Structures are given as C-alpha cells and as structure tokens.
Amino acid sequence: MDLYYNERLIKYFVSLLGHTAINVNRSIFNFSHLINENEIMEKEDFFFRPALGEFAPSPYNGLCENLEEDRVFYDKFRRNFMRTIHQISIFGLDTEKMMATLKQSLDIILNTTPDPKEPDKYKDFSIVSNNCATIIRDVFNQCGSPEIKGRFPRDLFVNTSYNLFGHPEVDLKYEKLPQLIVPEAPMSMVSPLLNFRNYFRKN
Numbered sequence: 069m070d071l072y073y074n075e076r077l078i079k080y081f082v083s084l085l086g087h088t089a090i091n092v093n094r095s096i097f098n099f100s101h102l103i104n105e106n107e108i109m110e111k112e113d114f115f116f117r118p119a120l121g122e123f124a125p126s127p128y129n130g131l132c133e134n135l136e137e138d139r140v141f142y143d144k145f146r147r148n149f150m151r152t153i154h155q156i157s158i159f160g161l162d163t164e165k166m167m168a169t170l171k172q173s174l175d176i177i178l179n180t181t182p183d184p185k186e187p188d189k190y191k192d193f194s195i196v197s198n199n200c201a202t203i204i205r206d207v208f209n210q211c212g213s214p215e216i217k218g219r220f221p222r223d224l225f226v227n228t229s230y231n232l233f234g235h236p237e238v239d240l241k242y243e244k245l246p247q248l249i250v251p252e253a254p255m256s257m258v259s260p261l262l263n264f265r266n267y268f269r270k271n
Contacts, residue, residue, distance in 0.1 A: 069090060069091060069092045069093070069157070069158050069161065069163055069166060070090070070091040070155050070156065070157050070158070071088070071090050071091075071155070071156050071158065071204070071224075071225060071228055072088060072089045072090070072091070072096075072114075072153055072154070072155050073086060073087075073088050073153070073154040073155075073221050073222055073224075073225035074086055074087040074088065074089070074151050074152075074153050074154075074221070074256075075151045075152045075153070075154075075247075075256035075257055075258055075259065076151070076256060076257055076258070076259040077150065077151060077254075077256055078254055078255075078256065078257050079254060084259060085195075085220045085221055085222070085259045085260075085262075086220075086221040086222055086258075086259040087200055087221055088200050088201050088204060088221035088224055088225060089114065089200065089204075090170065090204050090207075091111065091114075092163050092166050092167045092170060093163050093167055094110070094111065095108050095109075095110075095167065096108065096109045096110070096111060096113075096114045097170045097173075097174060097204075098114070098200070099173075099174075099177070099199070099200040099203045099204070100190070100193075100200060101189055101190055101193040101199075102188060102189060102190070103177075103178070103182065103187075103188055103189065103190055104188070106174060106177045106178060106190060107174075108171075108174065115147065115148045115153070115245075116147065116148065116149075148245055148247065148248050149247065149248035149249070149250045149253055150247070150253050150256070151247055151256035152244065152245065152246055152247040152255075152256050153244075153245040154225060154242070154243075154244055154245070155242070155243045155244075155245060156225070156228065156229050156232075156240055156241065156242050156243075157240070157241040157243070158228075158232060158238060158239075158240060159238065159239040159240075159241075160235070160237045160238040160239055161211070161212075161213070161238060162211060162212070165211050165212075166207060166208075166211050169207045169210050169211055170204075170207055173203050173206070173207060177190055177192075180192055196219060197219070199219075199220075200221060201218055201219060201220050201221045201223070201224040202218075202219055204224065205217065205218050205219075205224050208228065213231070213232070215231045216228050216231050216232075217263075218263070218266075219262070220259075220262055221259065222258070222259050222260070222261055222266075223261055223262055223263050223266050226261065226266040226269050226270045227263075227266060227269065229242065229269075229270075230266075230269035230270075
C-alpha cells in the first residue's frame with residue numbers, strides 16, 4: 069500500500085493543511101468534505117486527471133466546481149501538476165483487511181443522509197475530528213496499528229512513517245514526487261506540523 073501526503077496549495081486557504089489519500093492493491097481511496105470526491109480511483113486518475121480549464125475559481129460561484137461535462141475548476145486535491153506529493157510505500161500489512169475497512173468507511177460516507185442546505189457536502193465532515201487524515205488513521209487503528217496517530221495530513225504521514233519504520237514485519241520506502249511544472253499552477257508548499265513531537269519524528 070502507498071500513503072500519500074499532498075502539499076498545500078498556496079492560493080487556497082482550505083488547503084492549508086494539505087491532503088492525504090491511500091492506495092491499497094492499486095485502488096486509491098480519497099476522502100473529502102465534498103461527496104463527489106469521496107471515491108476510489110486508479111493511479112492515473114489521482115495523479116494525472118486531465119486539466120479541463122484553467123487552475124482558477126469557477127466563474128459561476130467563485131469556488132471549486134465540478135460541472136456535468138466534467139469540466140473542473142480549482143481541482144484542489146489531486147493531480148501532480150498542482151502540488152508535490154510525498155509517498156511512503158508500506159509492505160507487510162494485511163491489505164485485504166485494509167481494503168475491506170476502507171470500503172466500509174467509504175460506504176458510510178456515501179450512504180449518509182445529506183444536509184438539504186448543502187447536499188453536495190458530506191455533512192459529518194469535520195476539519196478537526198473527521199477528515200481525510202482521521203478516516204485513514206482510524207482504518208490503520210482498526211487493522212491492528214493502534215500506535216498510528218494524527219489528526220491532519222502531514223502529521224499522519226510523519227507519525228505513520230515513524231511508527232512503522234523498524235517494525236519487524238514491515239518494510240517502508242519513501243519517495244517524493246515533485247510537482248510537474250505548468251504555467252497555470254504556482255508551486256505548492258509543505259503544510260505545518262501541528263503536533264510538535266512530529267518535528268522530531270520526521271527526522
């Protein structure tokens with residue numbers, strides 16, 4: 069499996085803490101506050117979803133928008149030409165159990181009754197307690213790794229690396245996927261670590 073930490077987009081405030089996703093047996097699980105971004109994707113889609121339009125807010129609502137024709141404005145979570153992506157490949161964990169637990173988490177989100185006022189959003193999403201990082205963290209915990217902690221994407225990434233490094237049954241490999249340079253997208257930045265212990269763990 070691969071755990072991804074996507075750096076933050078400097079012009080998008082909601083991206084301040086970055087984003088995280090997980091690839092298990094070639095299926096990438098993505099979790100988000102937007103219902104249509106809670107999905108399972110192939111690697112090509114996660115890294116190289118085509119740019120349809122400029123990297124800019126939608127002219128219709130000034131925010132991110134996915135139109136019916138799949139013309140996407142401000143697609144903020146994916147695409148290697150929007151941001152640098154950090155990856156740890158993890159060998160030795162039970163991928164079948166991880167896959168089943170991730171699918172269960174995704175089903176809960178997709179079957180949650182939407183808020184009539186904001187039907188396009190996952191109503192139980194919380195930046196602090198129920199976000200892309202905490203959902204993946206909880207799956208690790210349920211699958212036999214209770215030592216893995218982290219409320220936010222980069223903290224989870226560092227904590228997972230730290231706790232699995234040196235595990236007798238697990239091998240780790242770190243890789244940095246540099247941002248693909250295009251004129252429309254400014255360079256991404258590493259988001260802050262909010263747990264001070266992780267400043268020591270990352271080394």
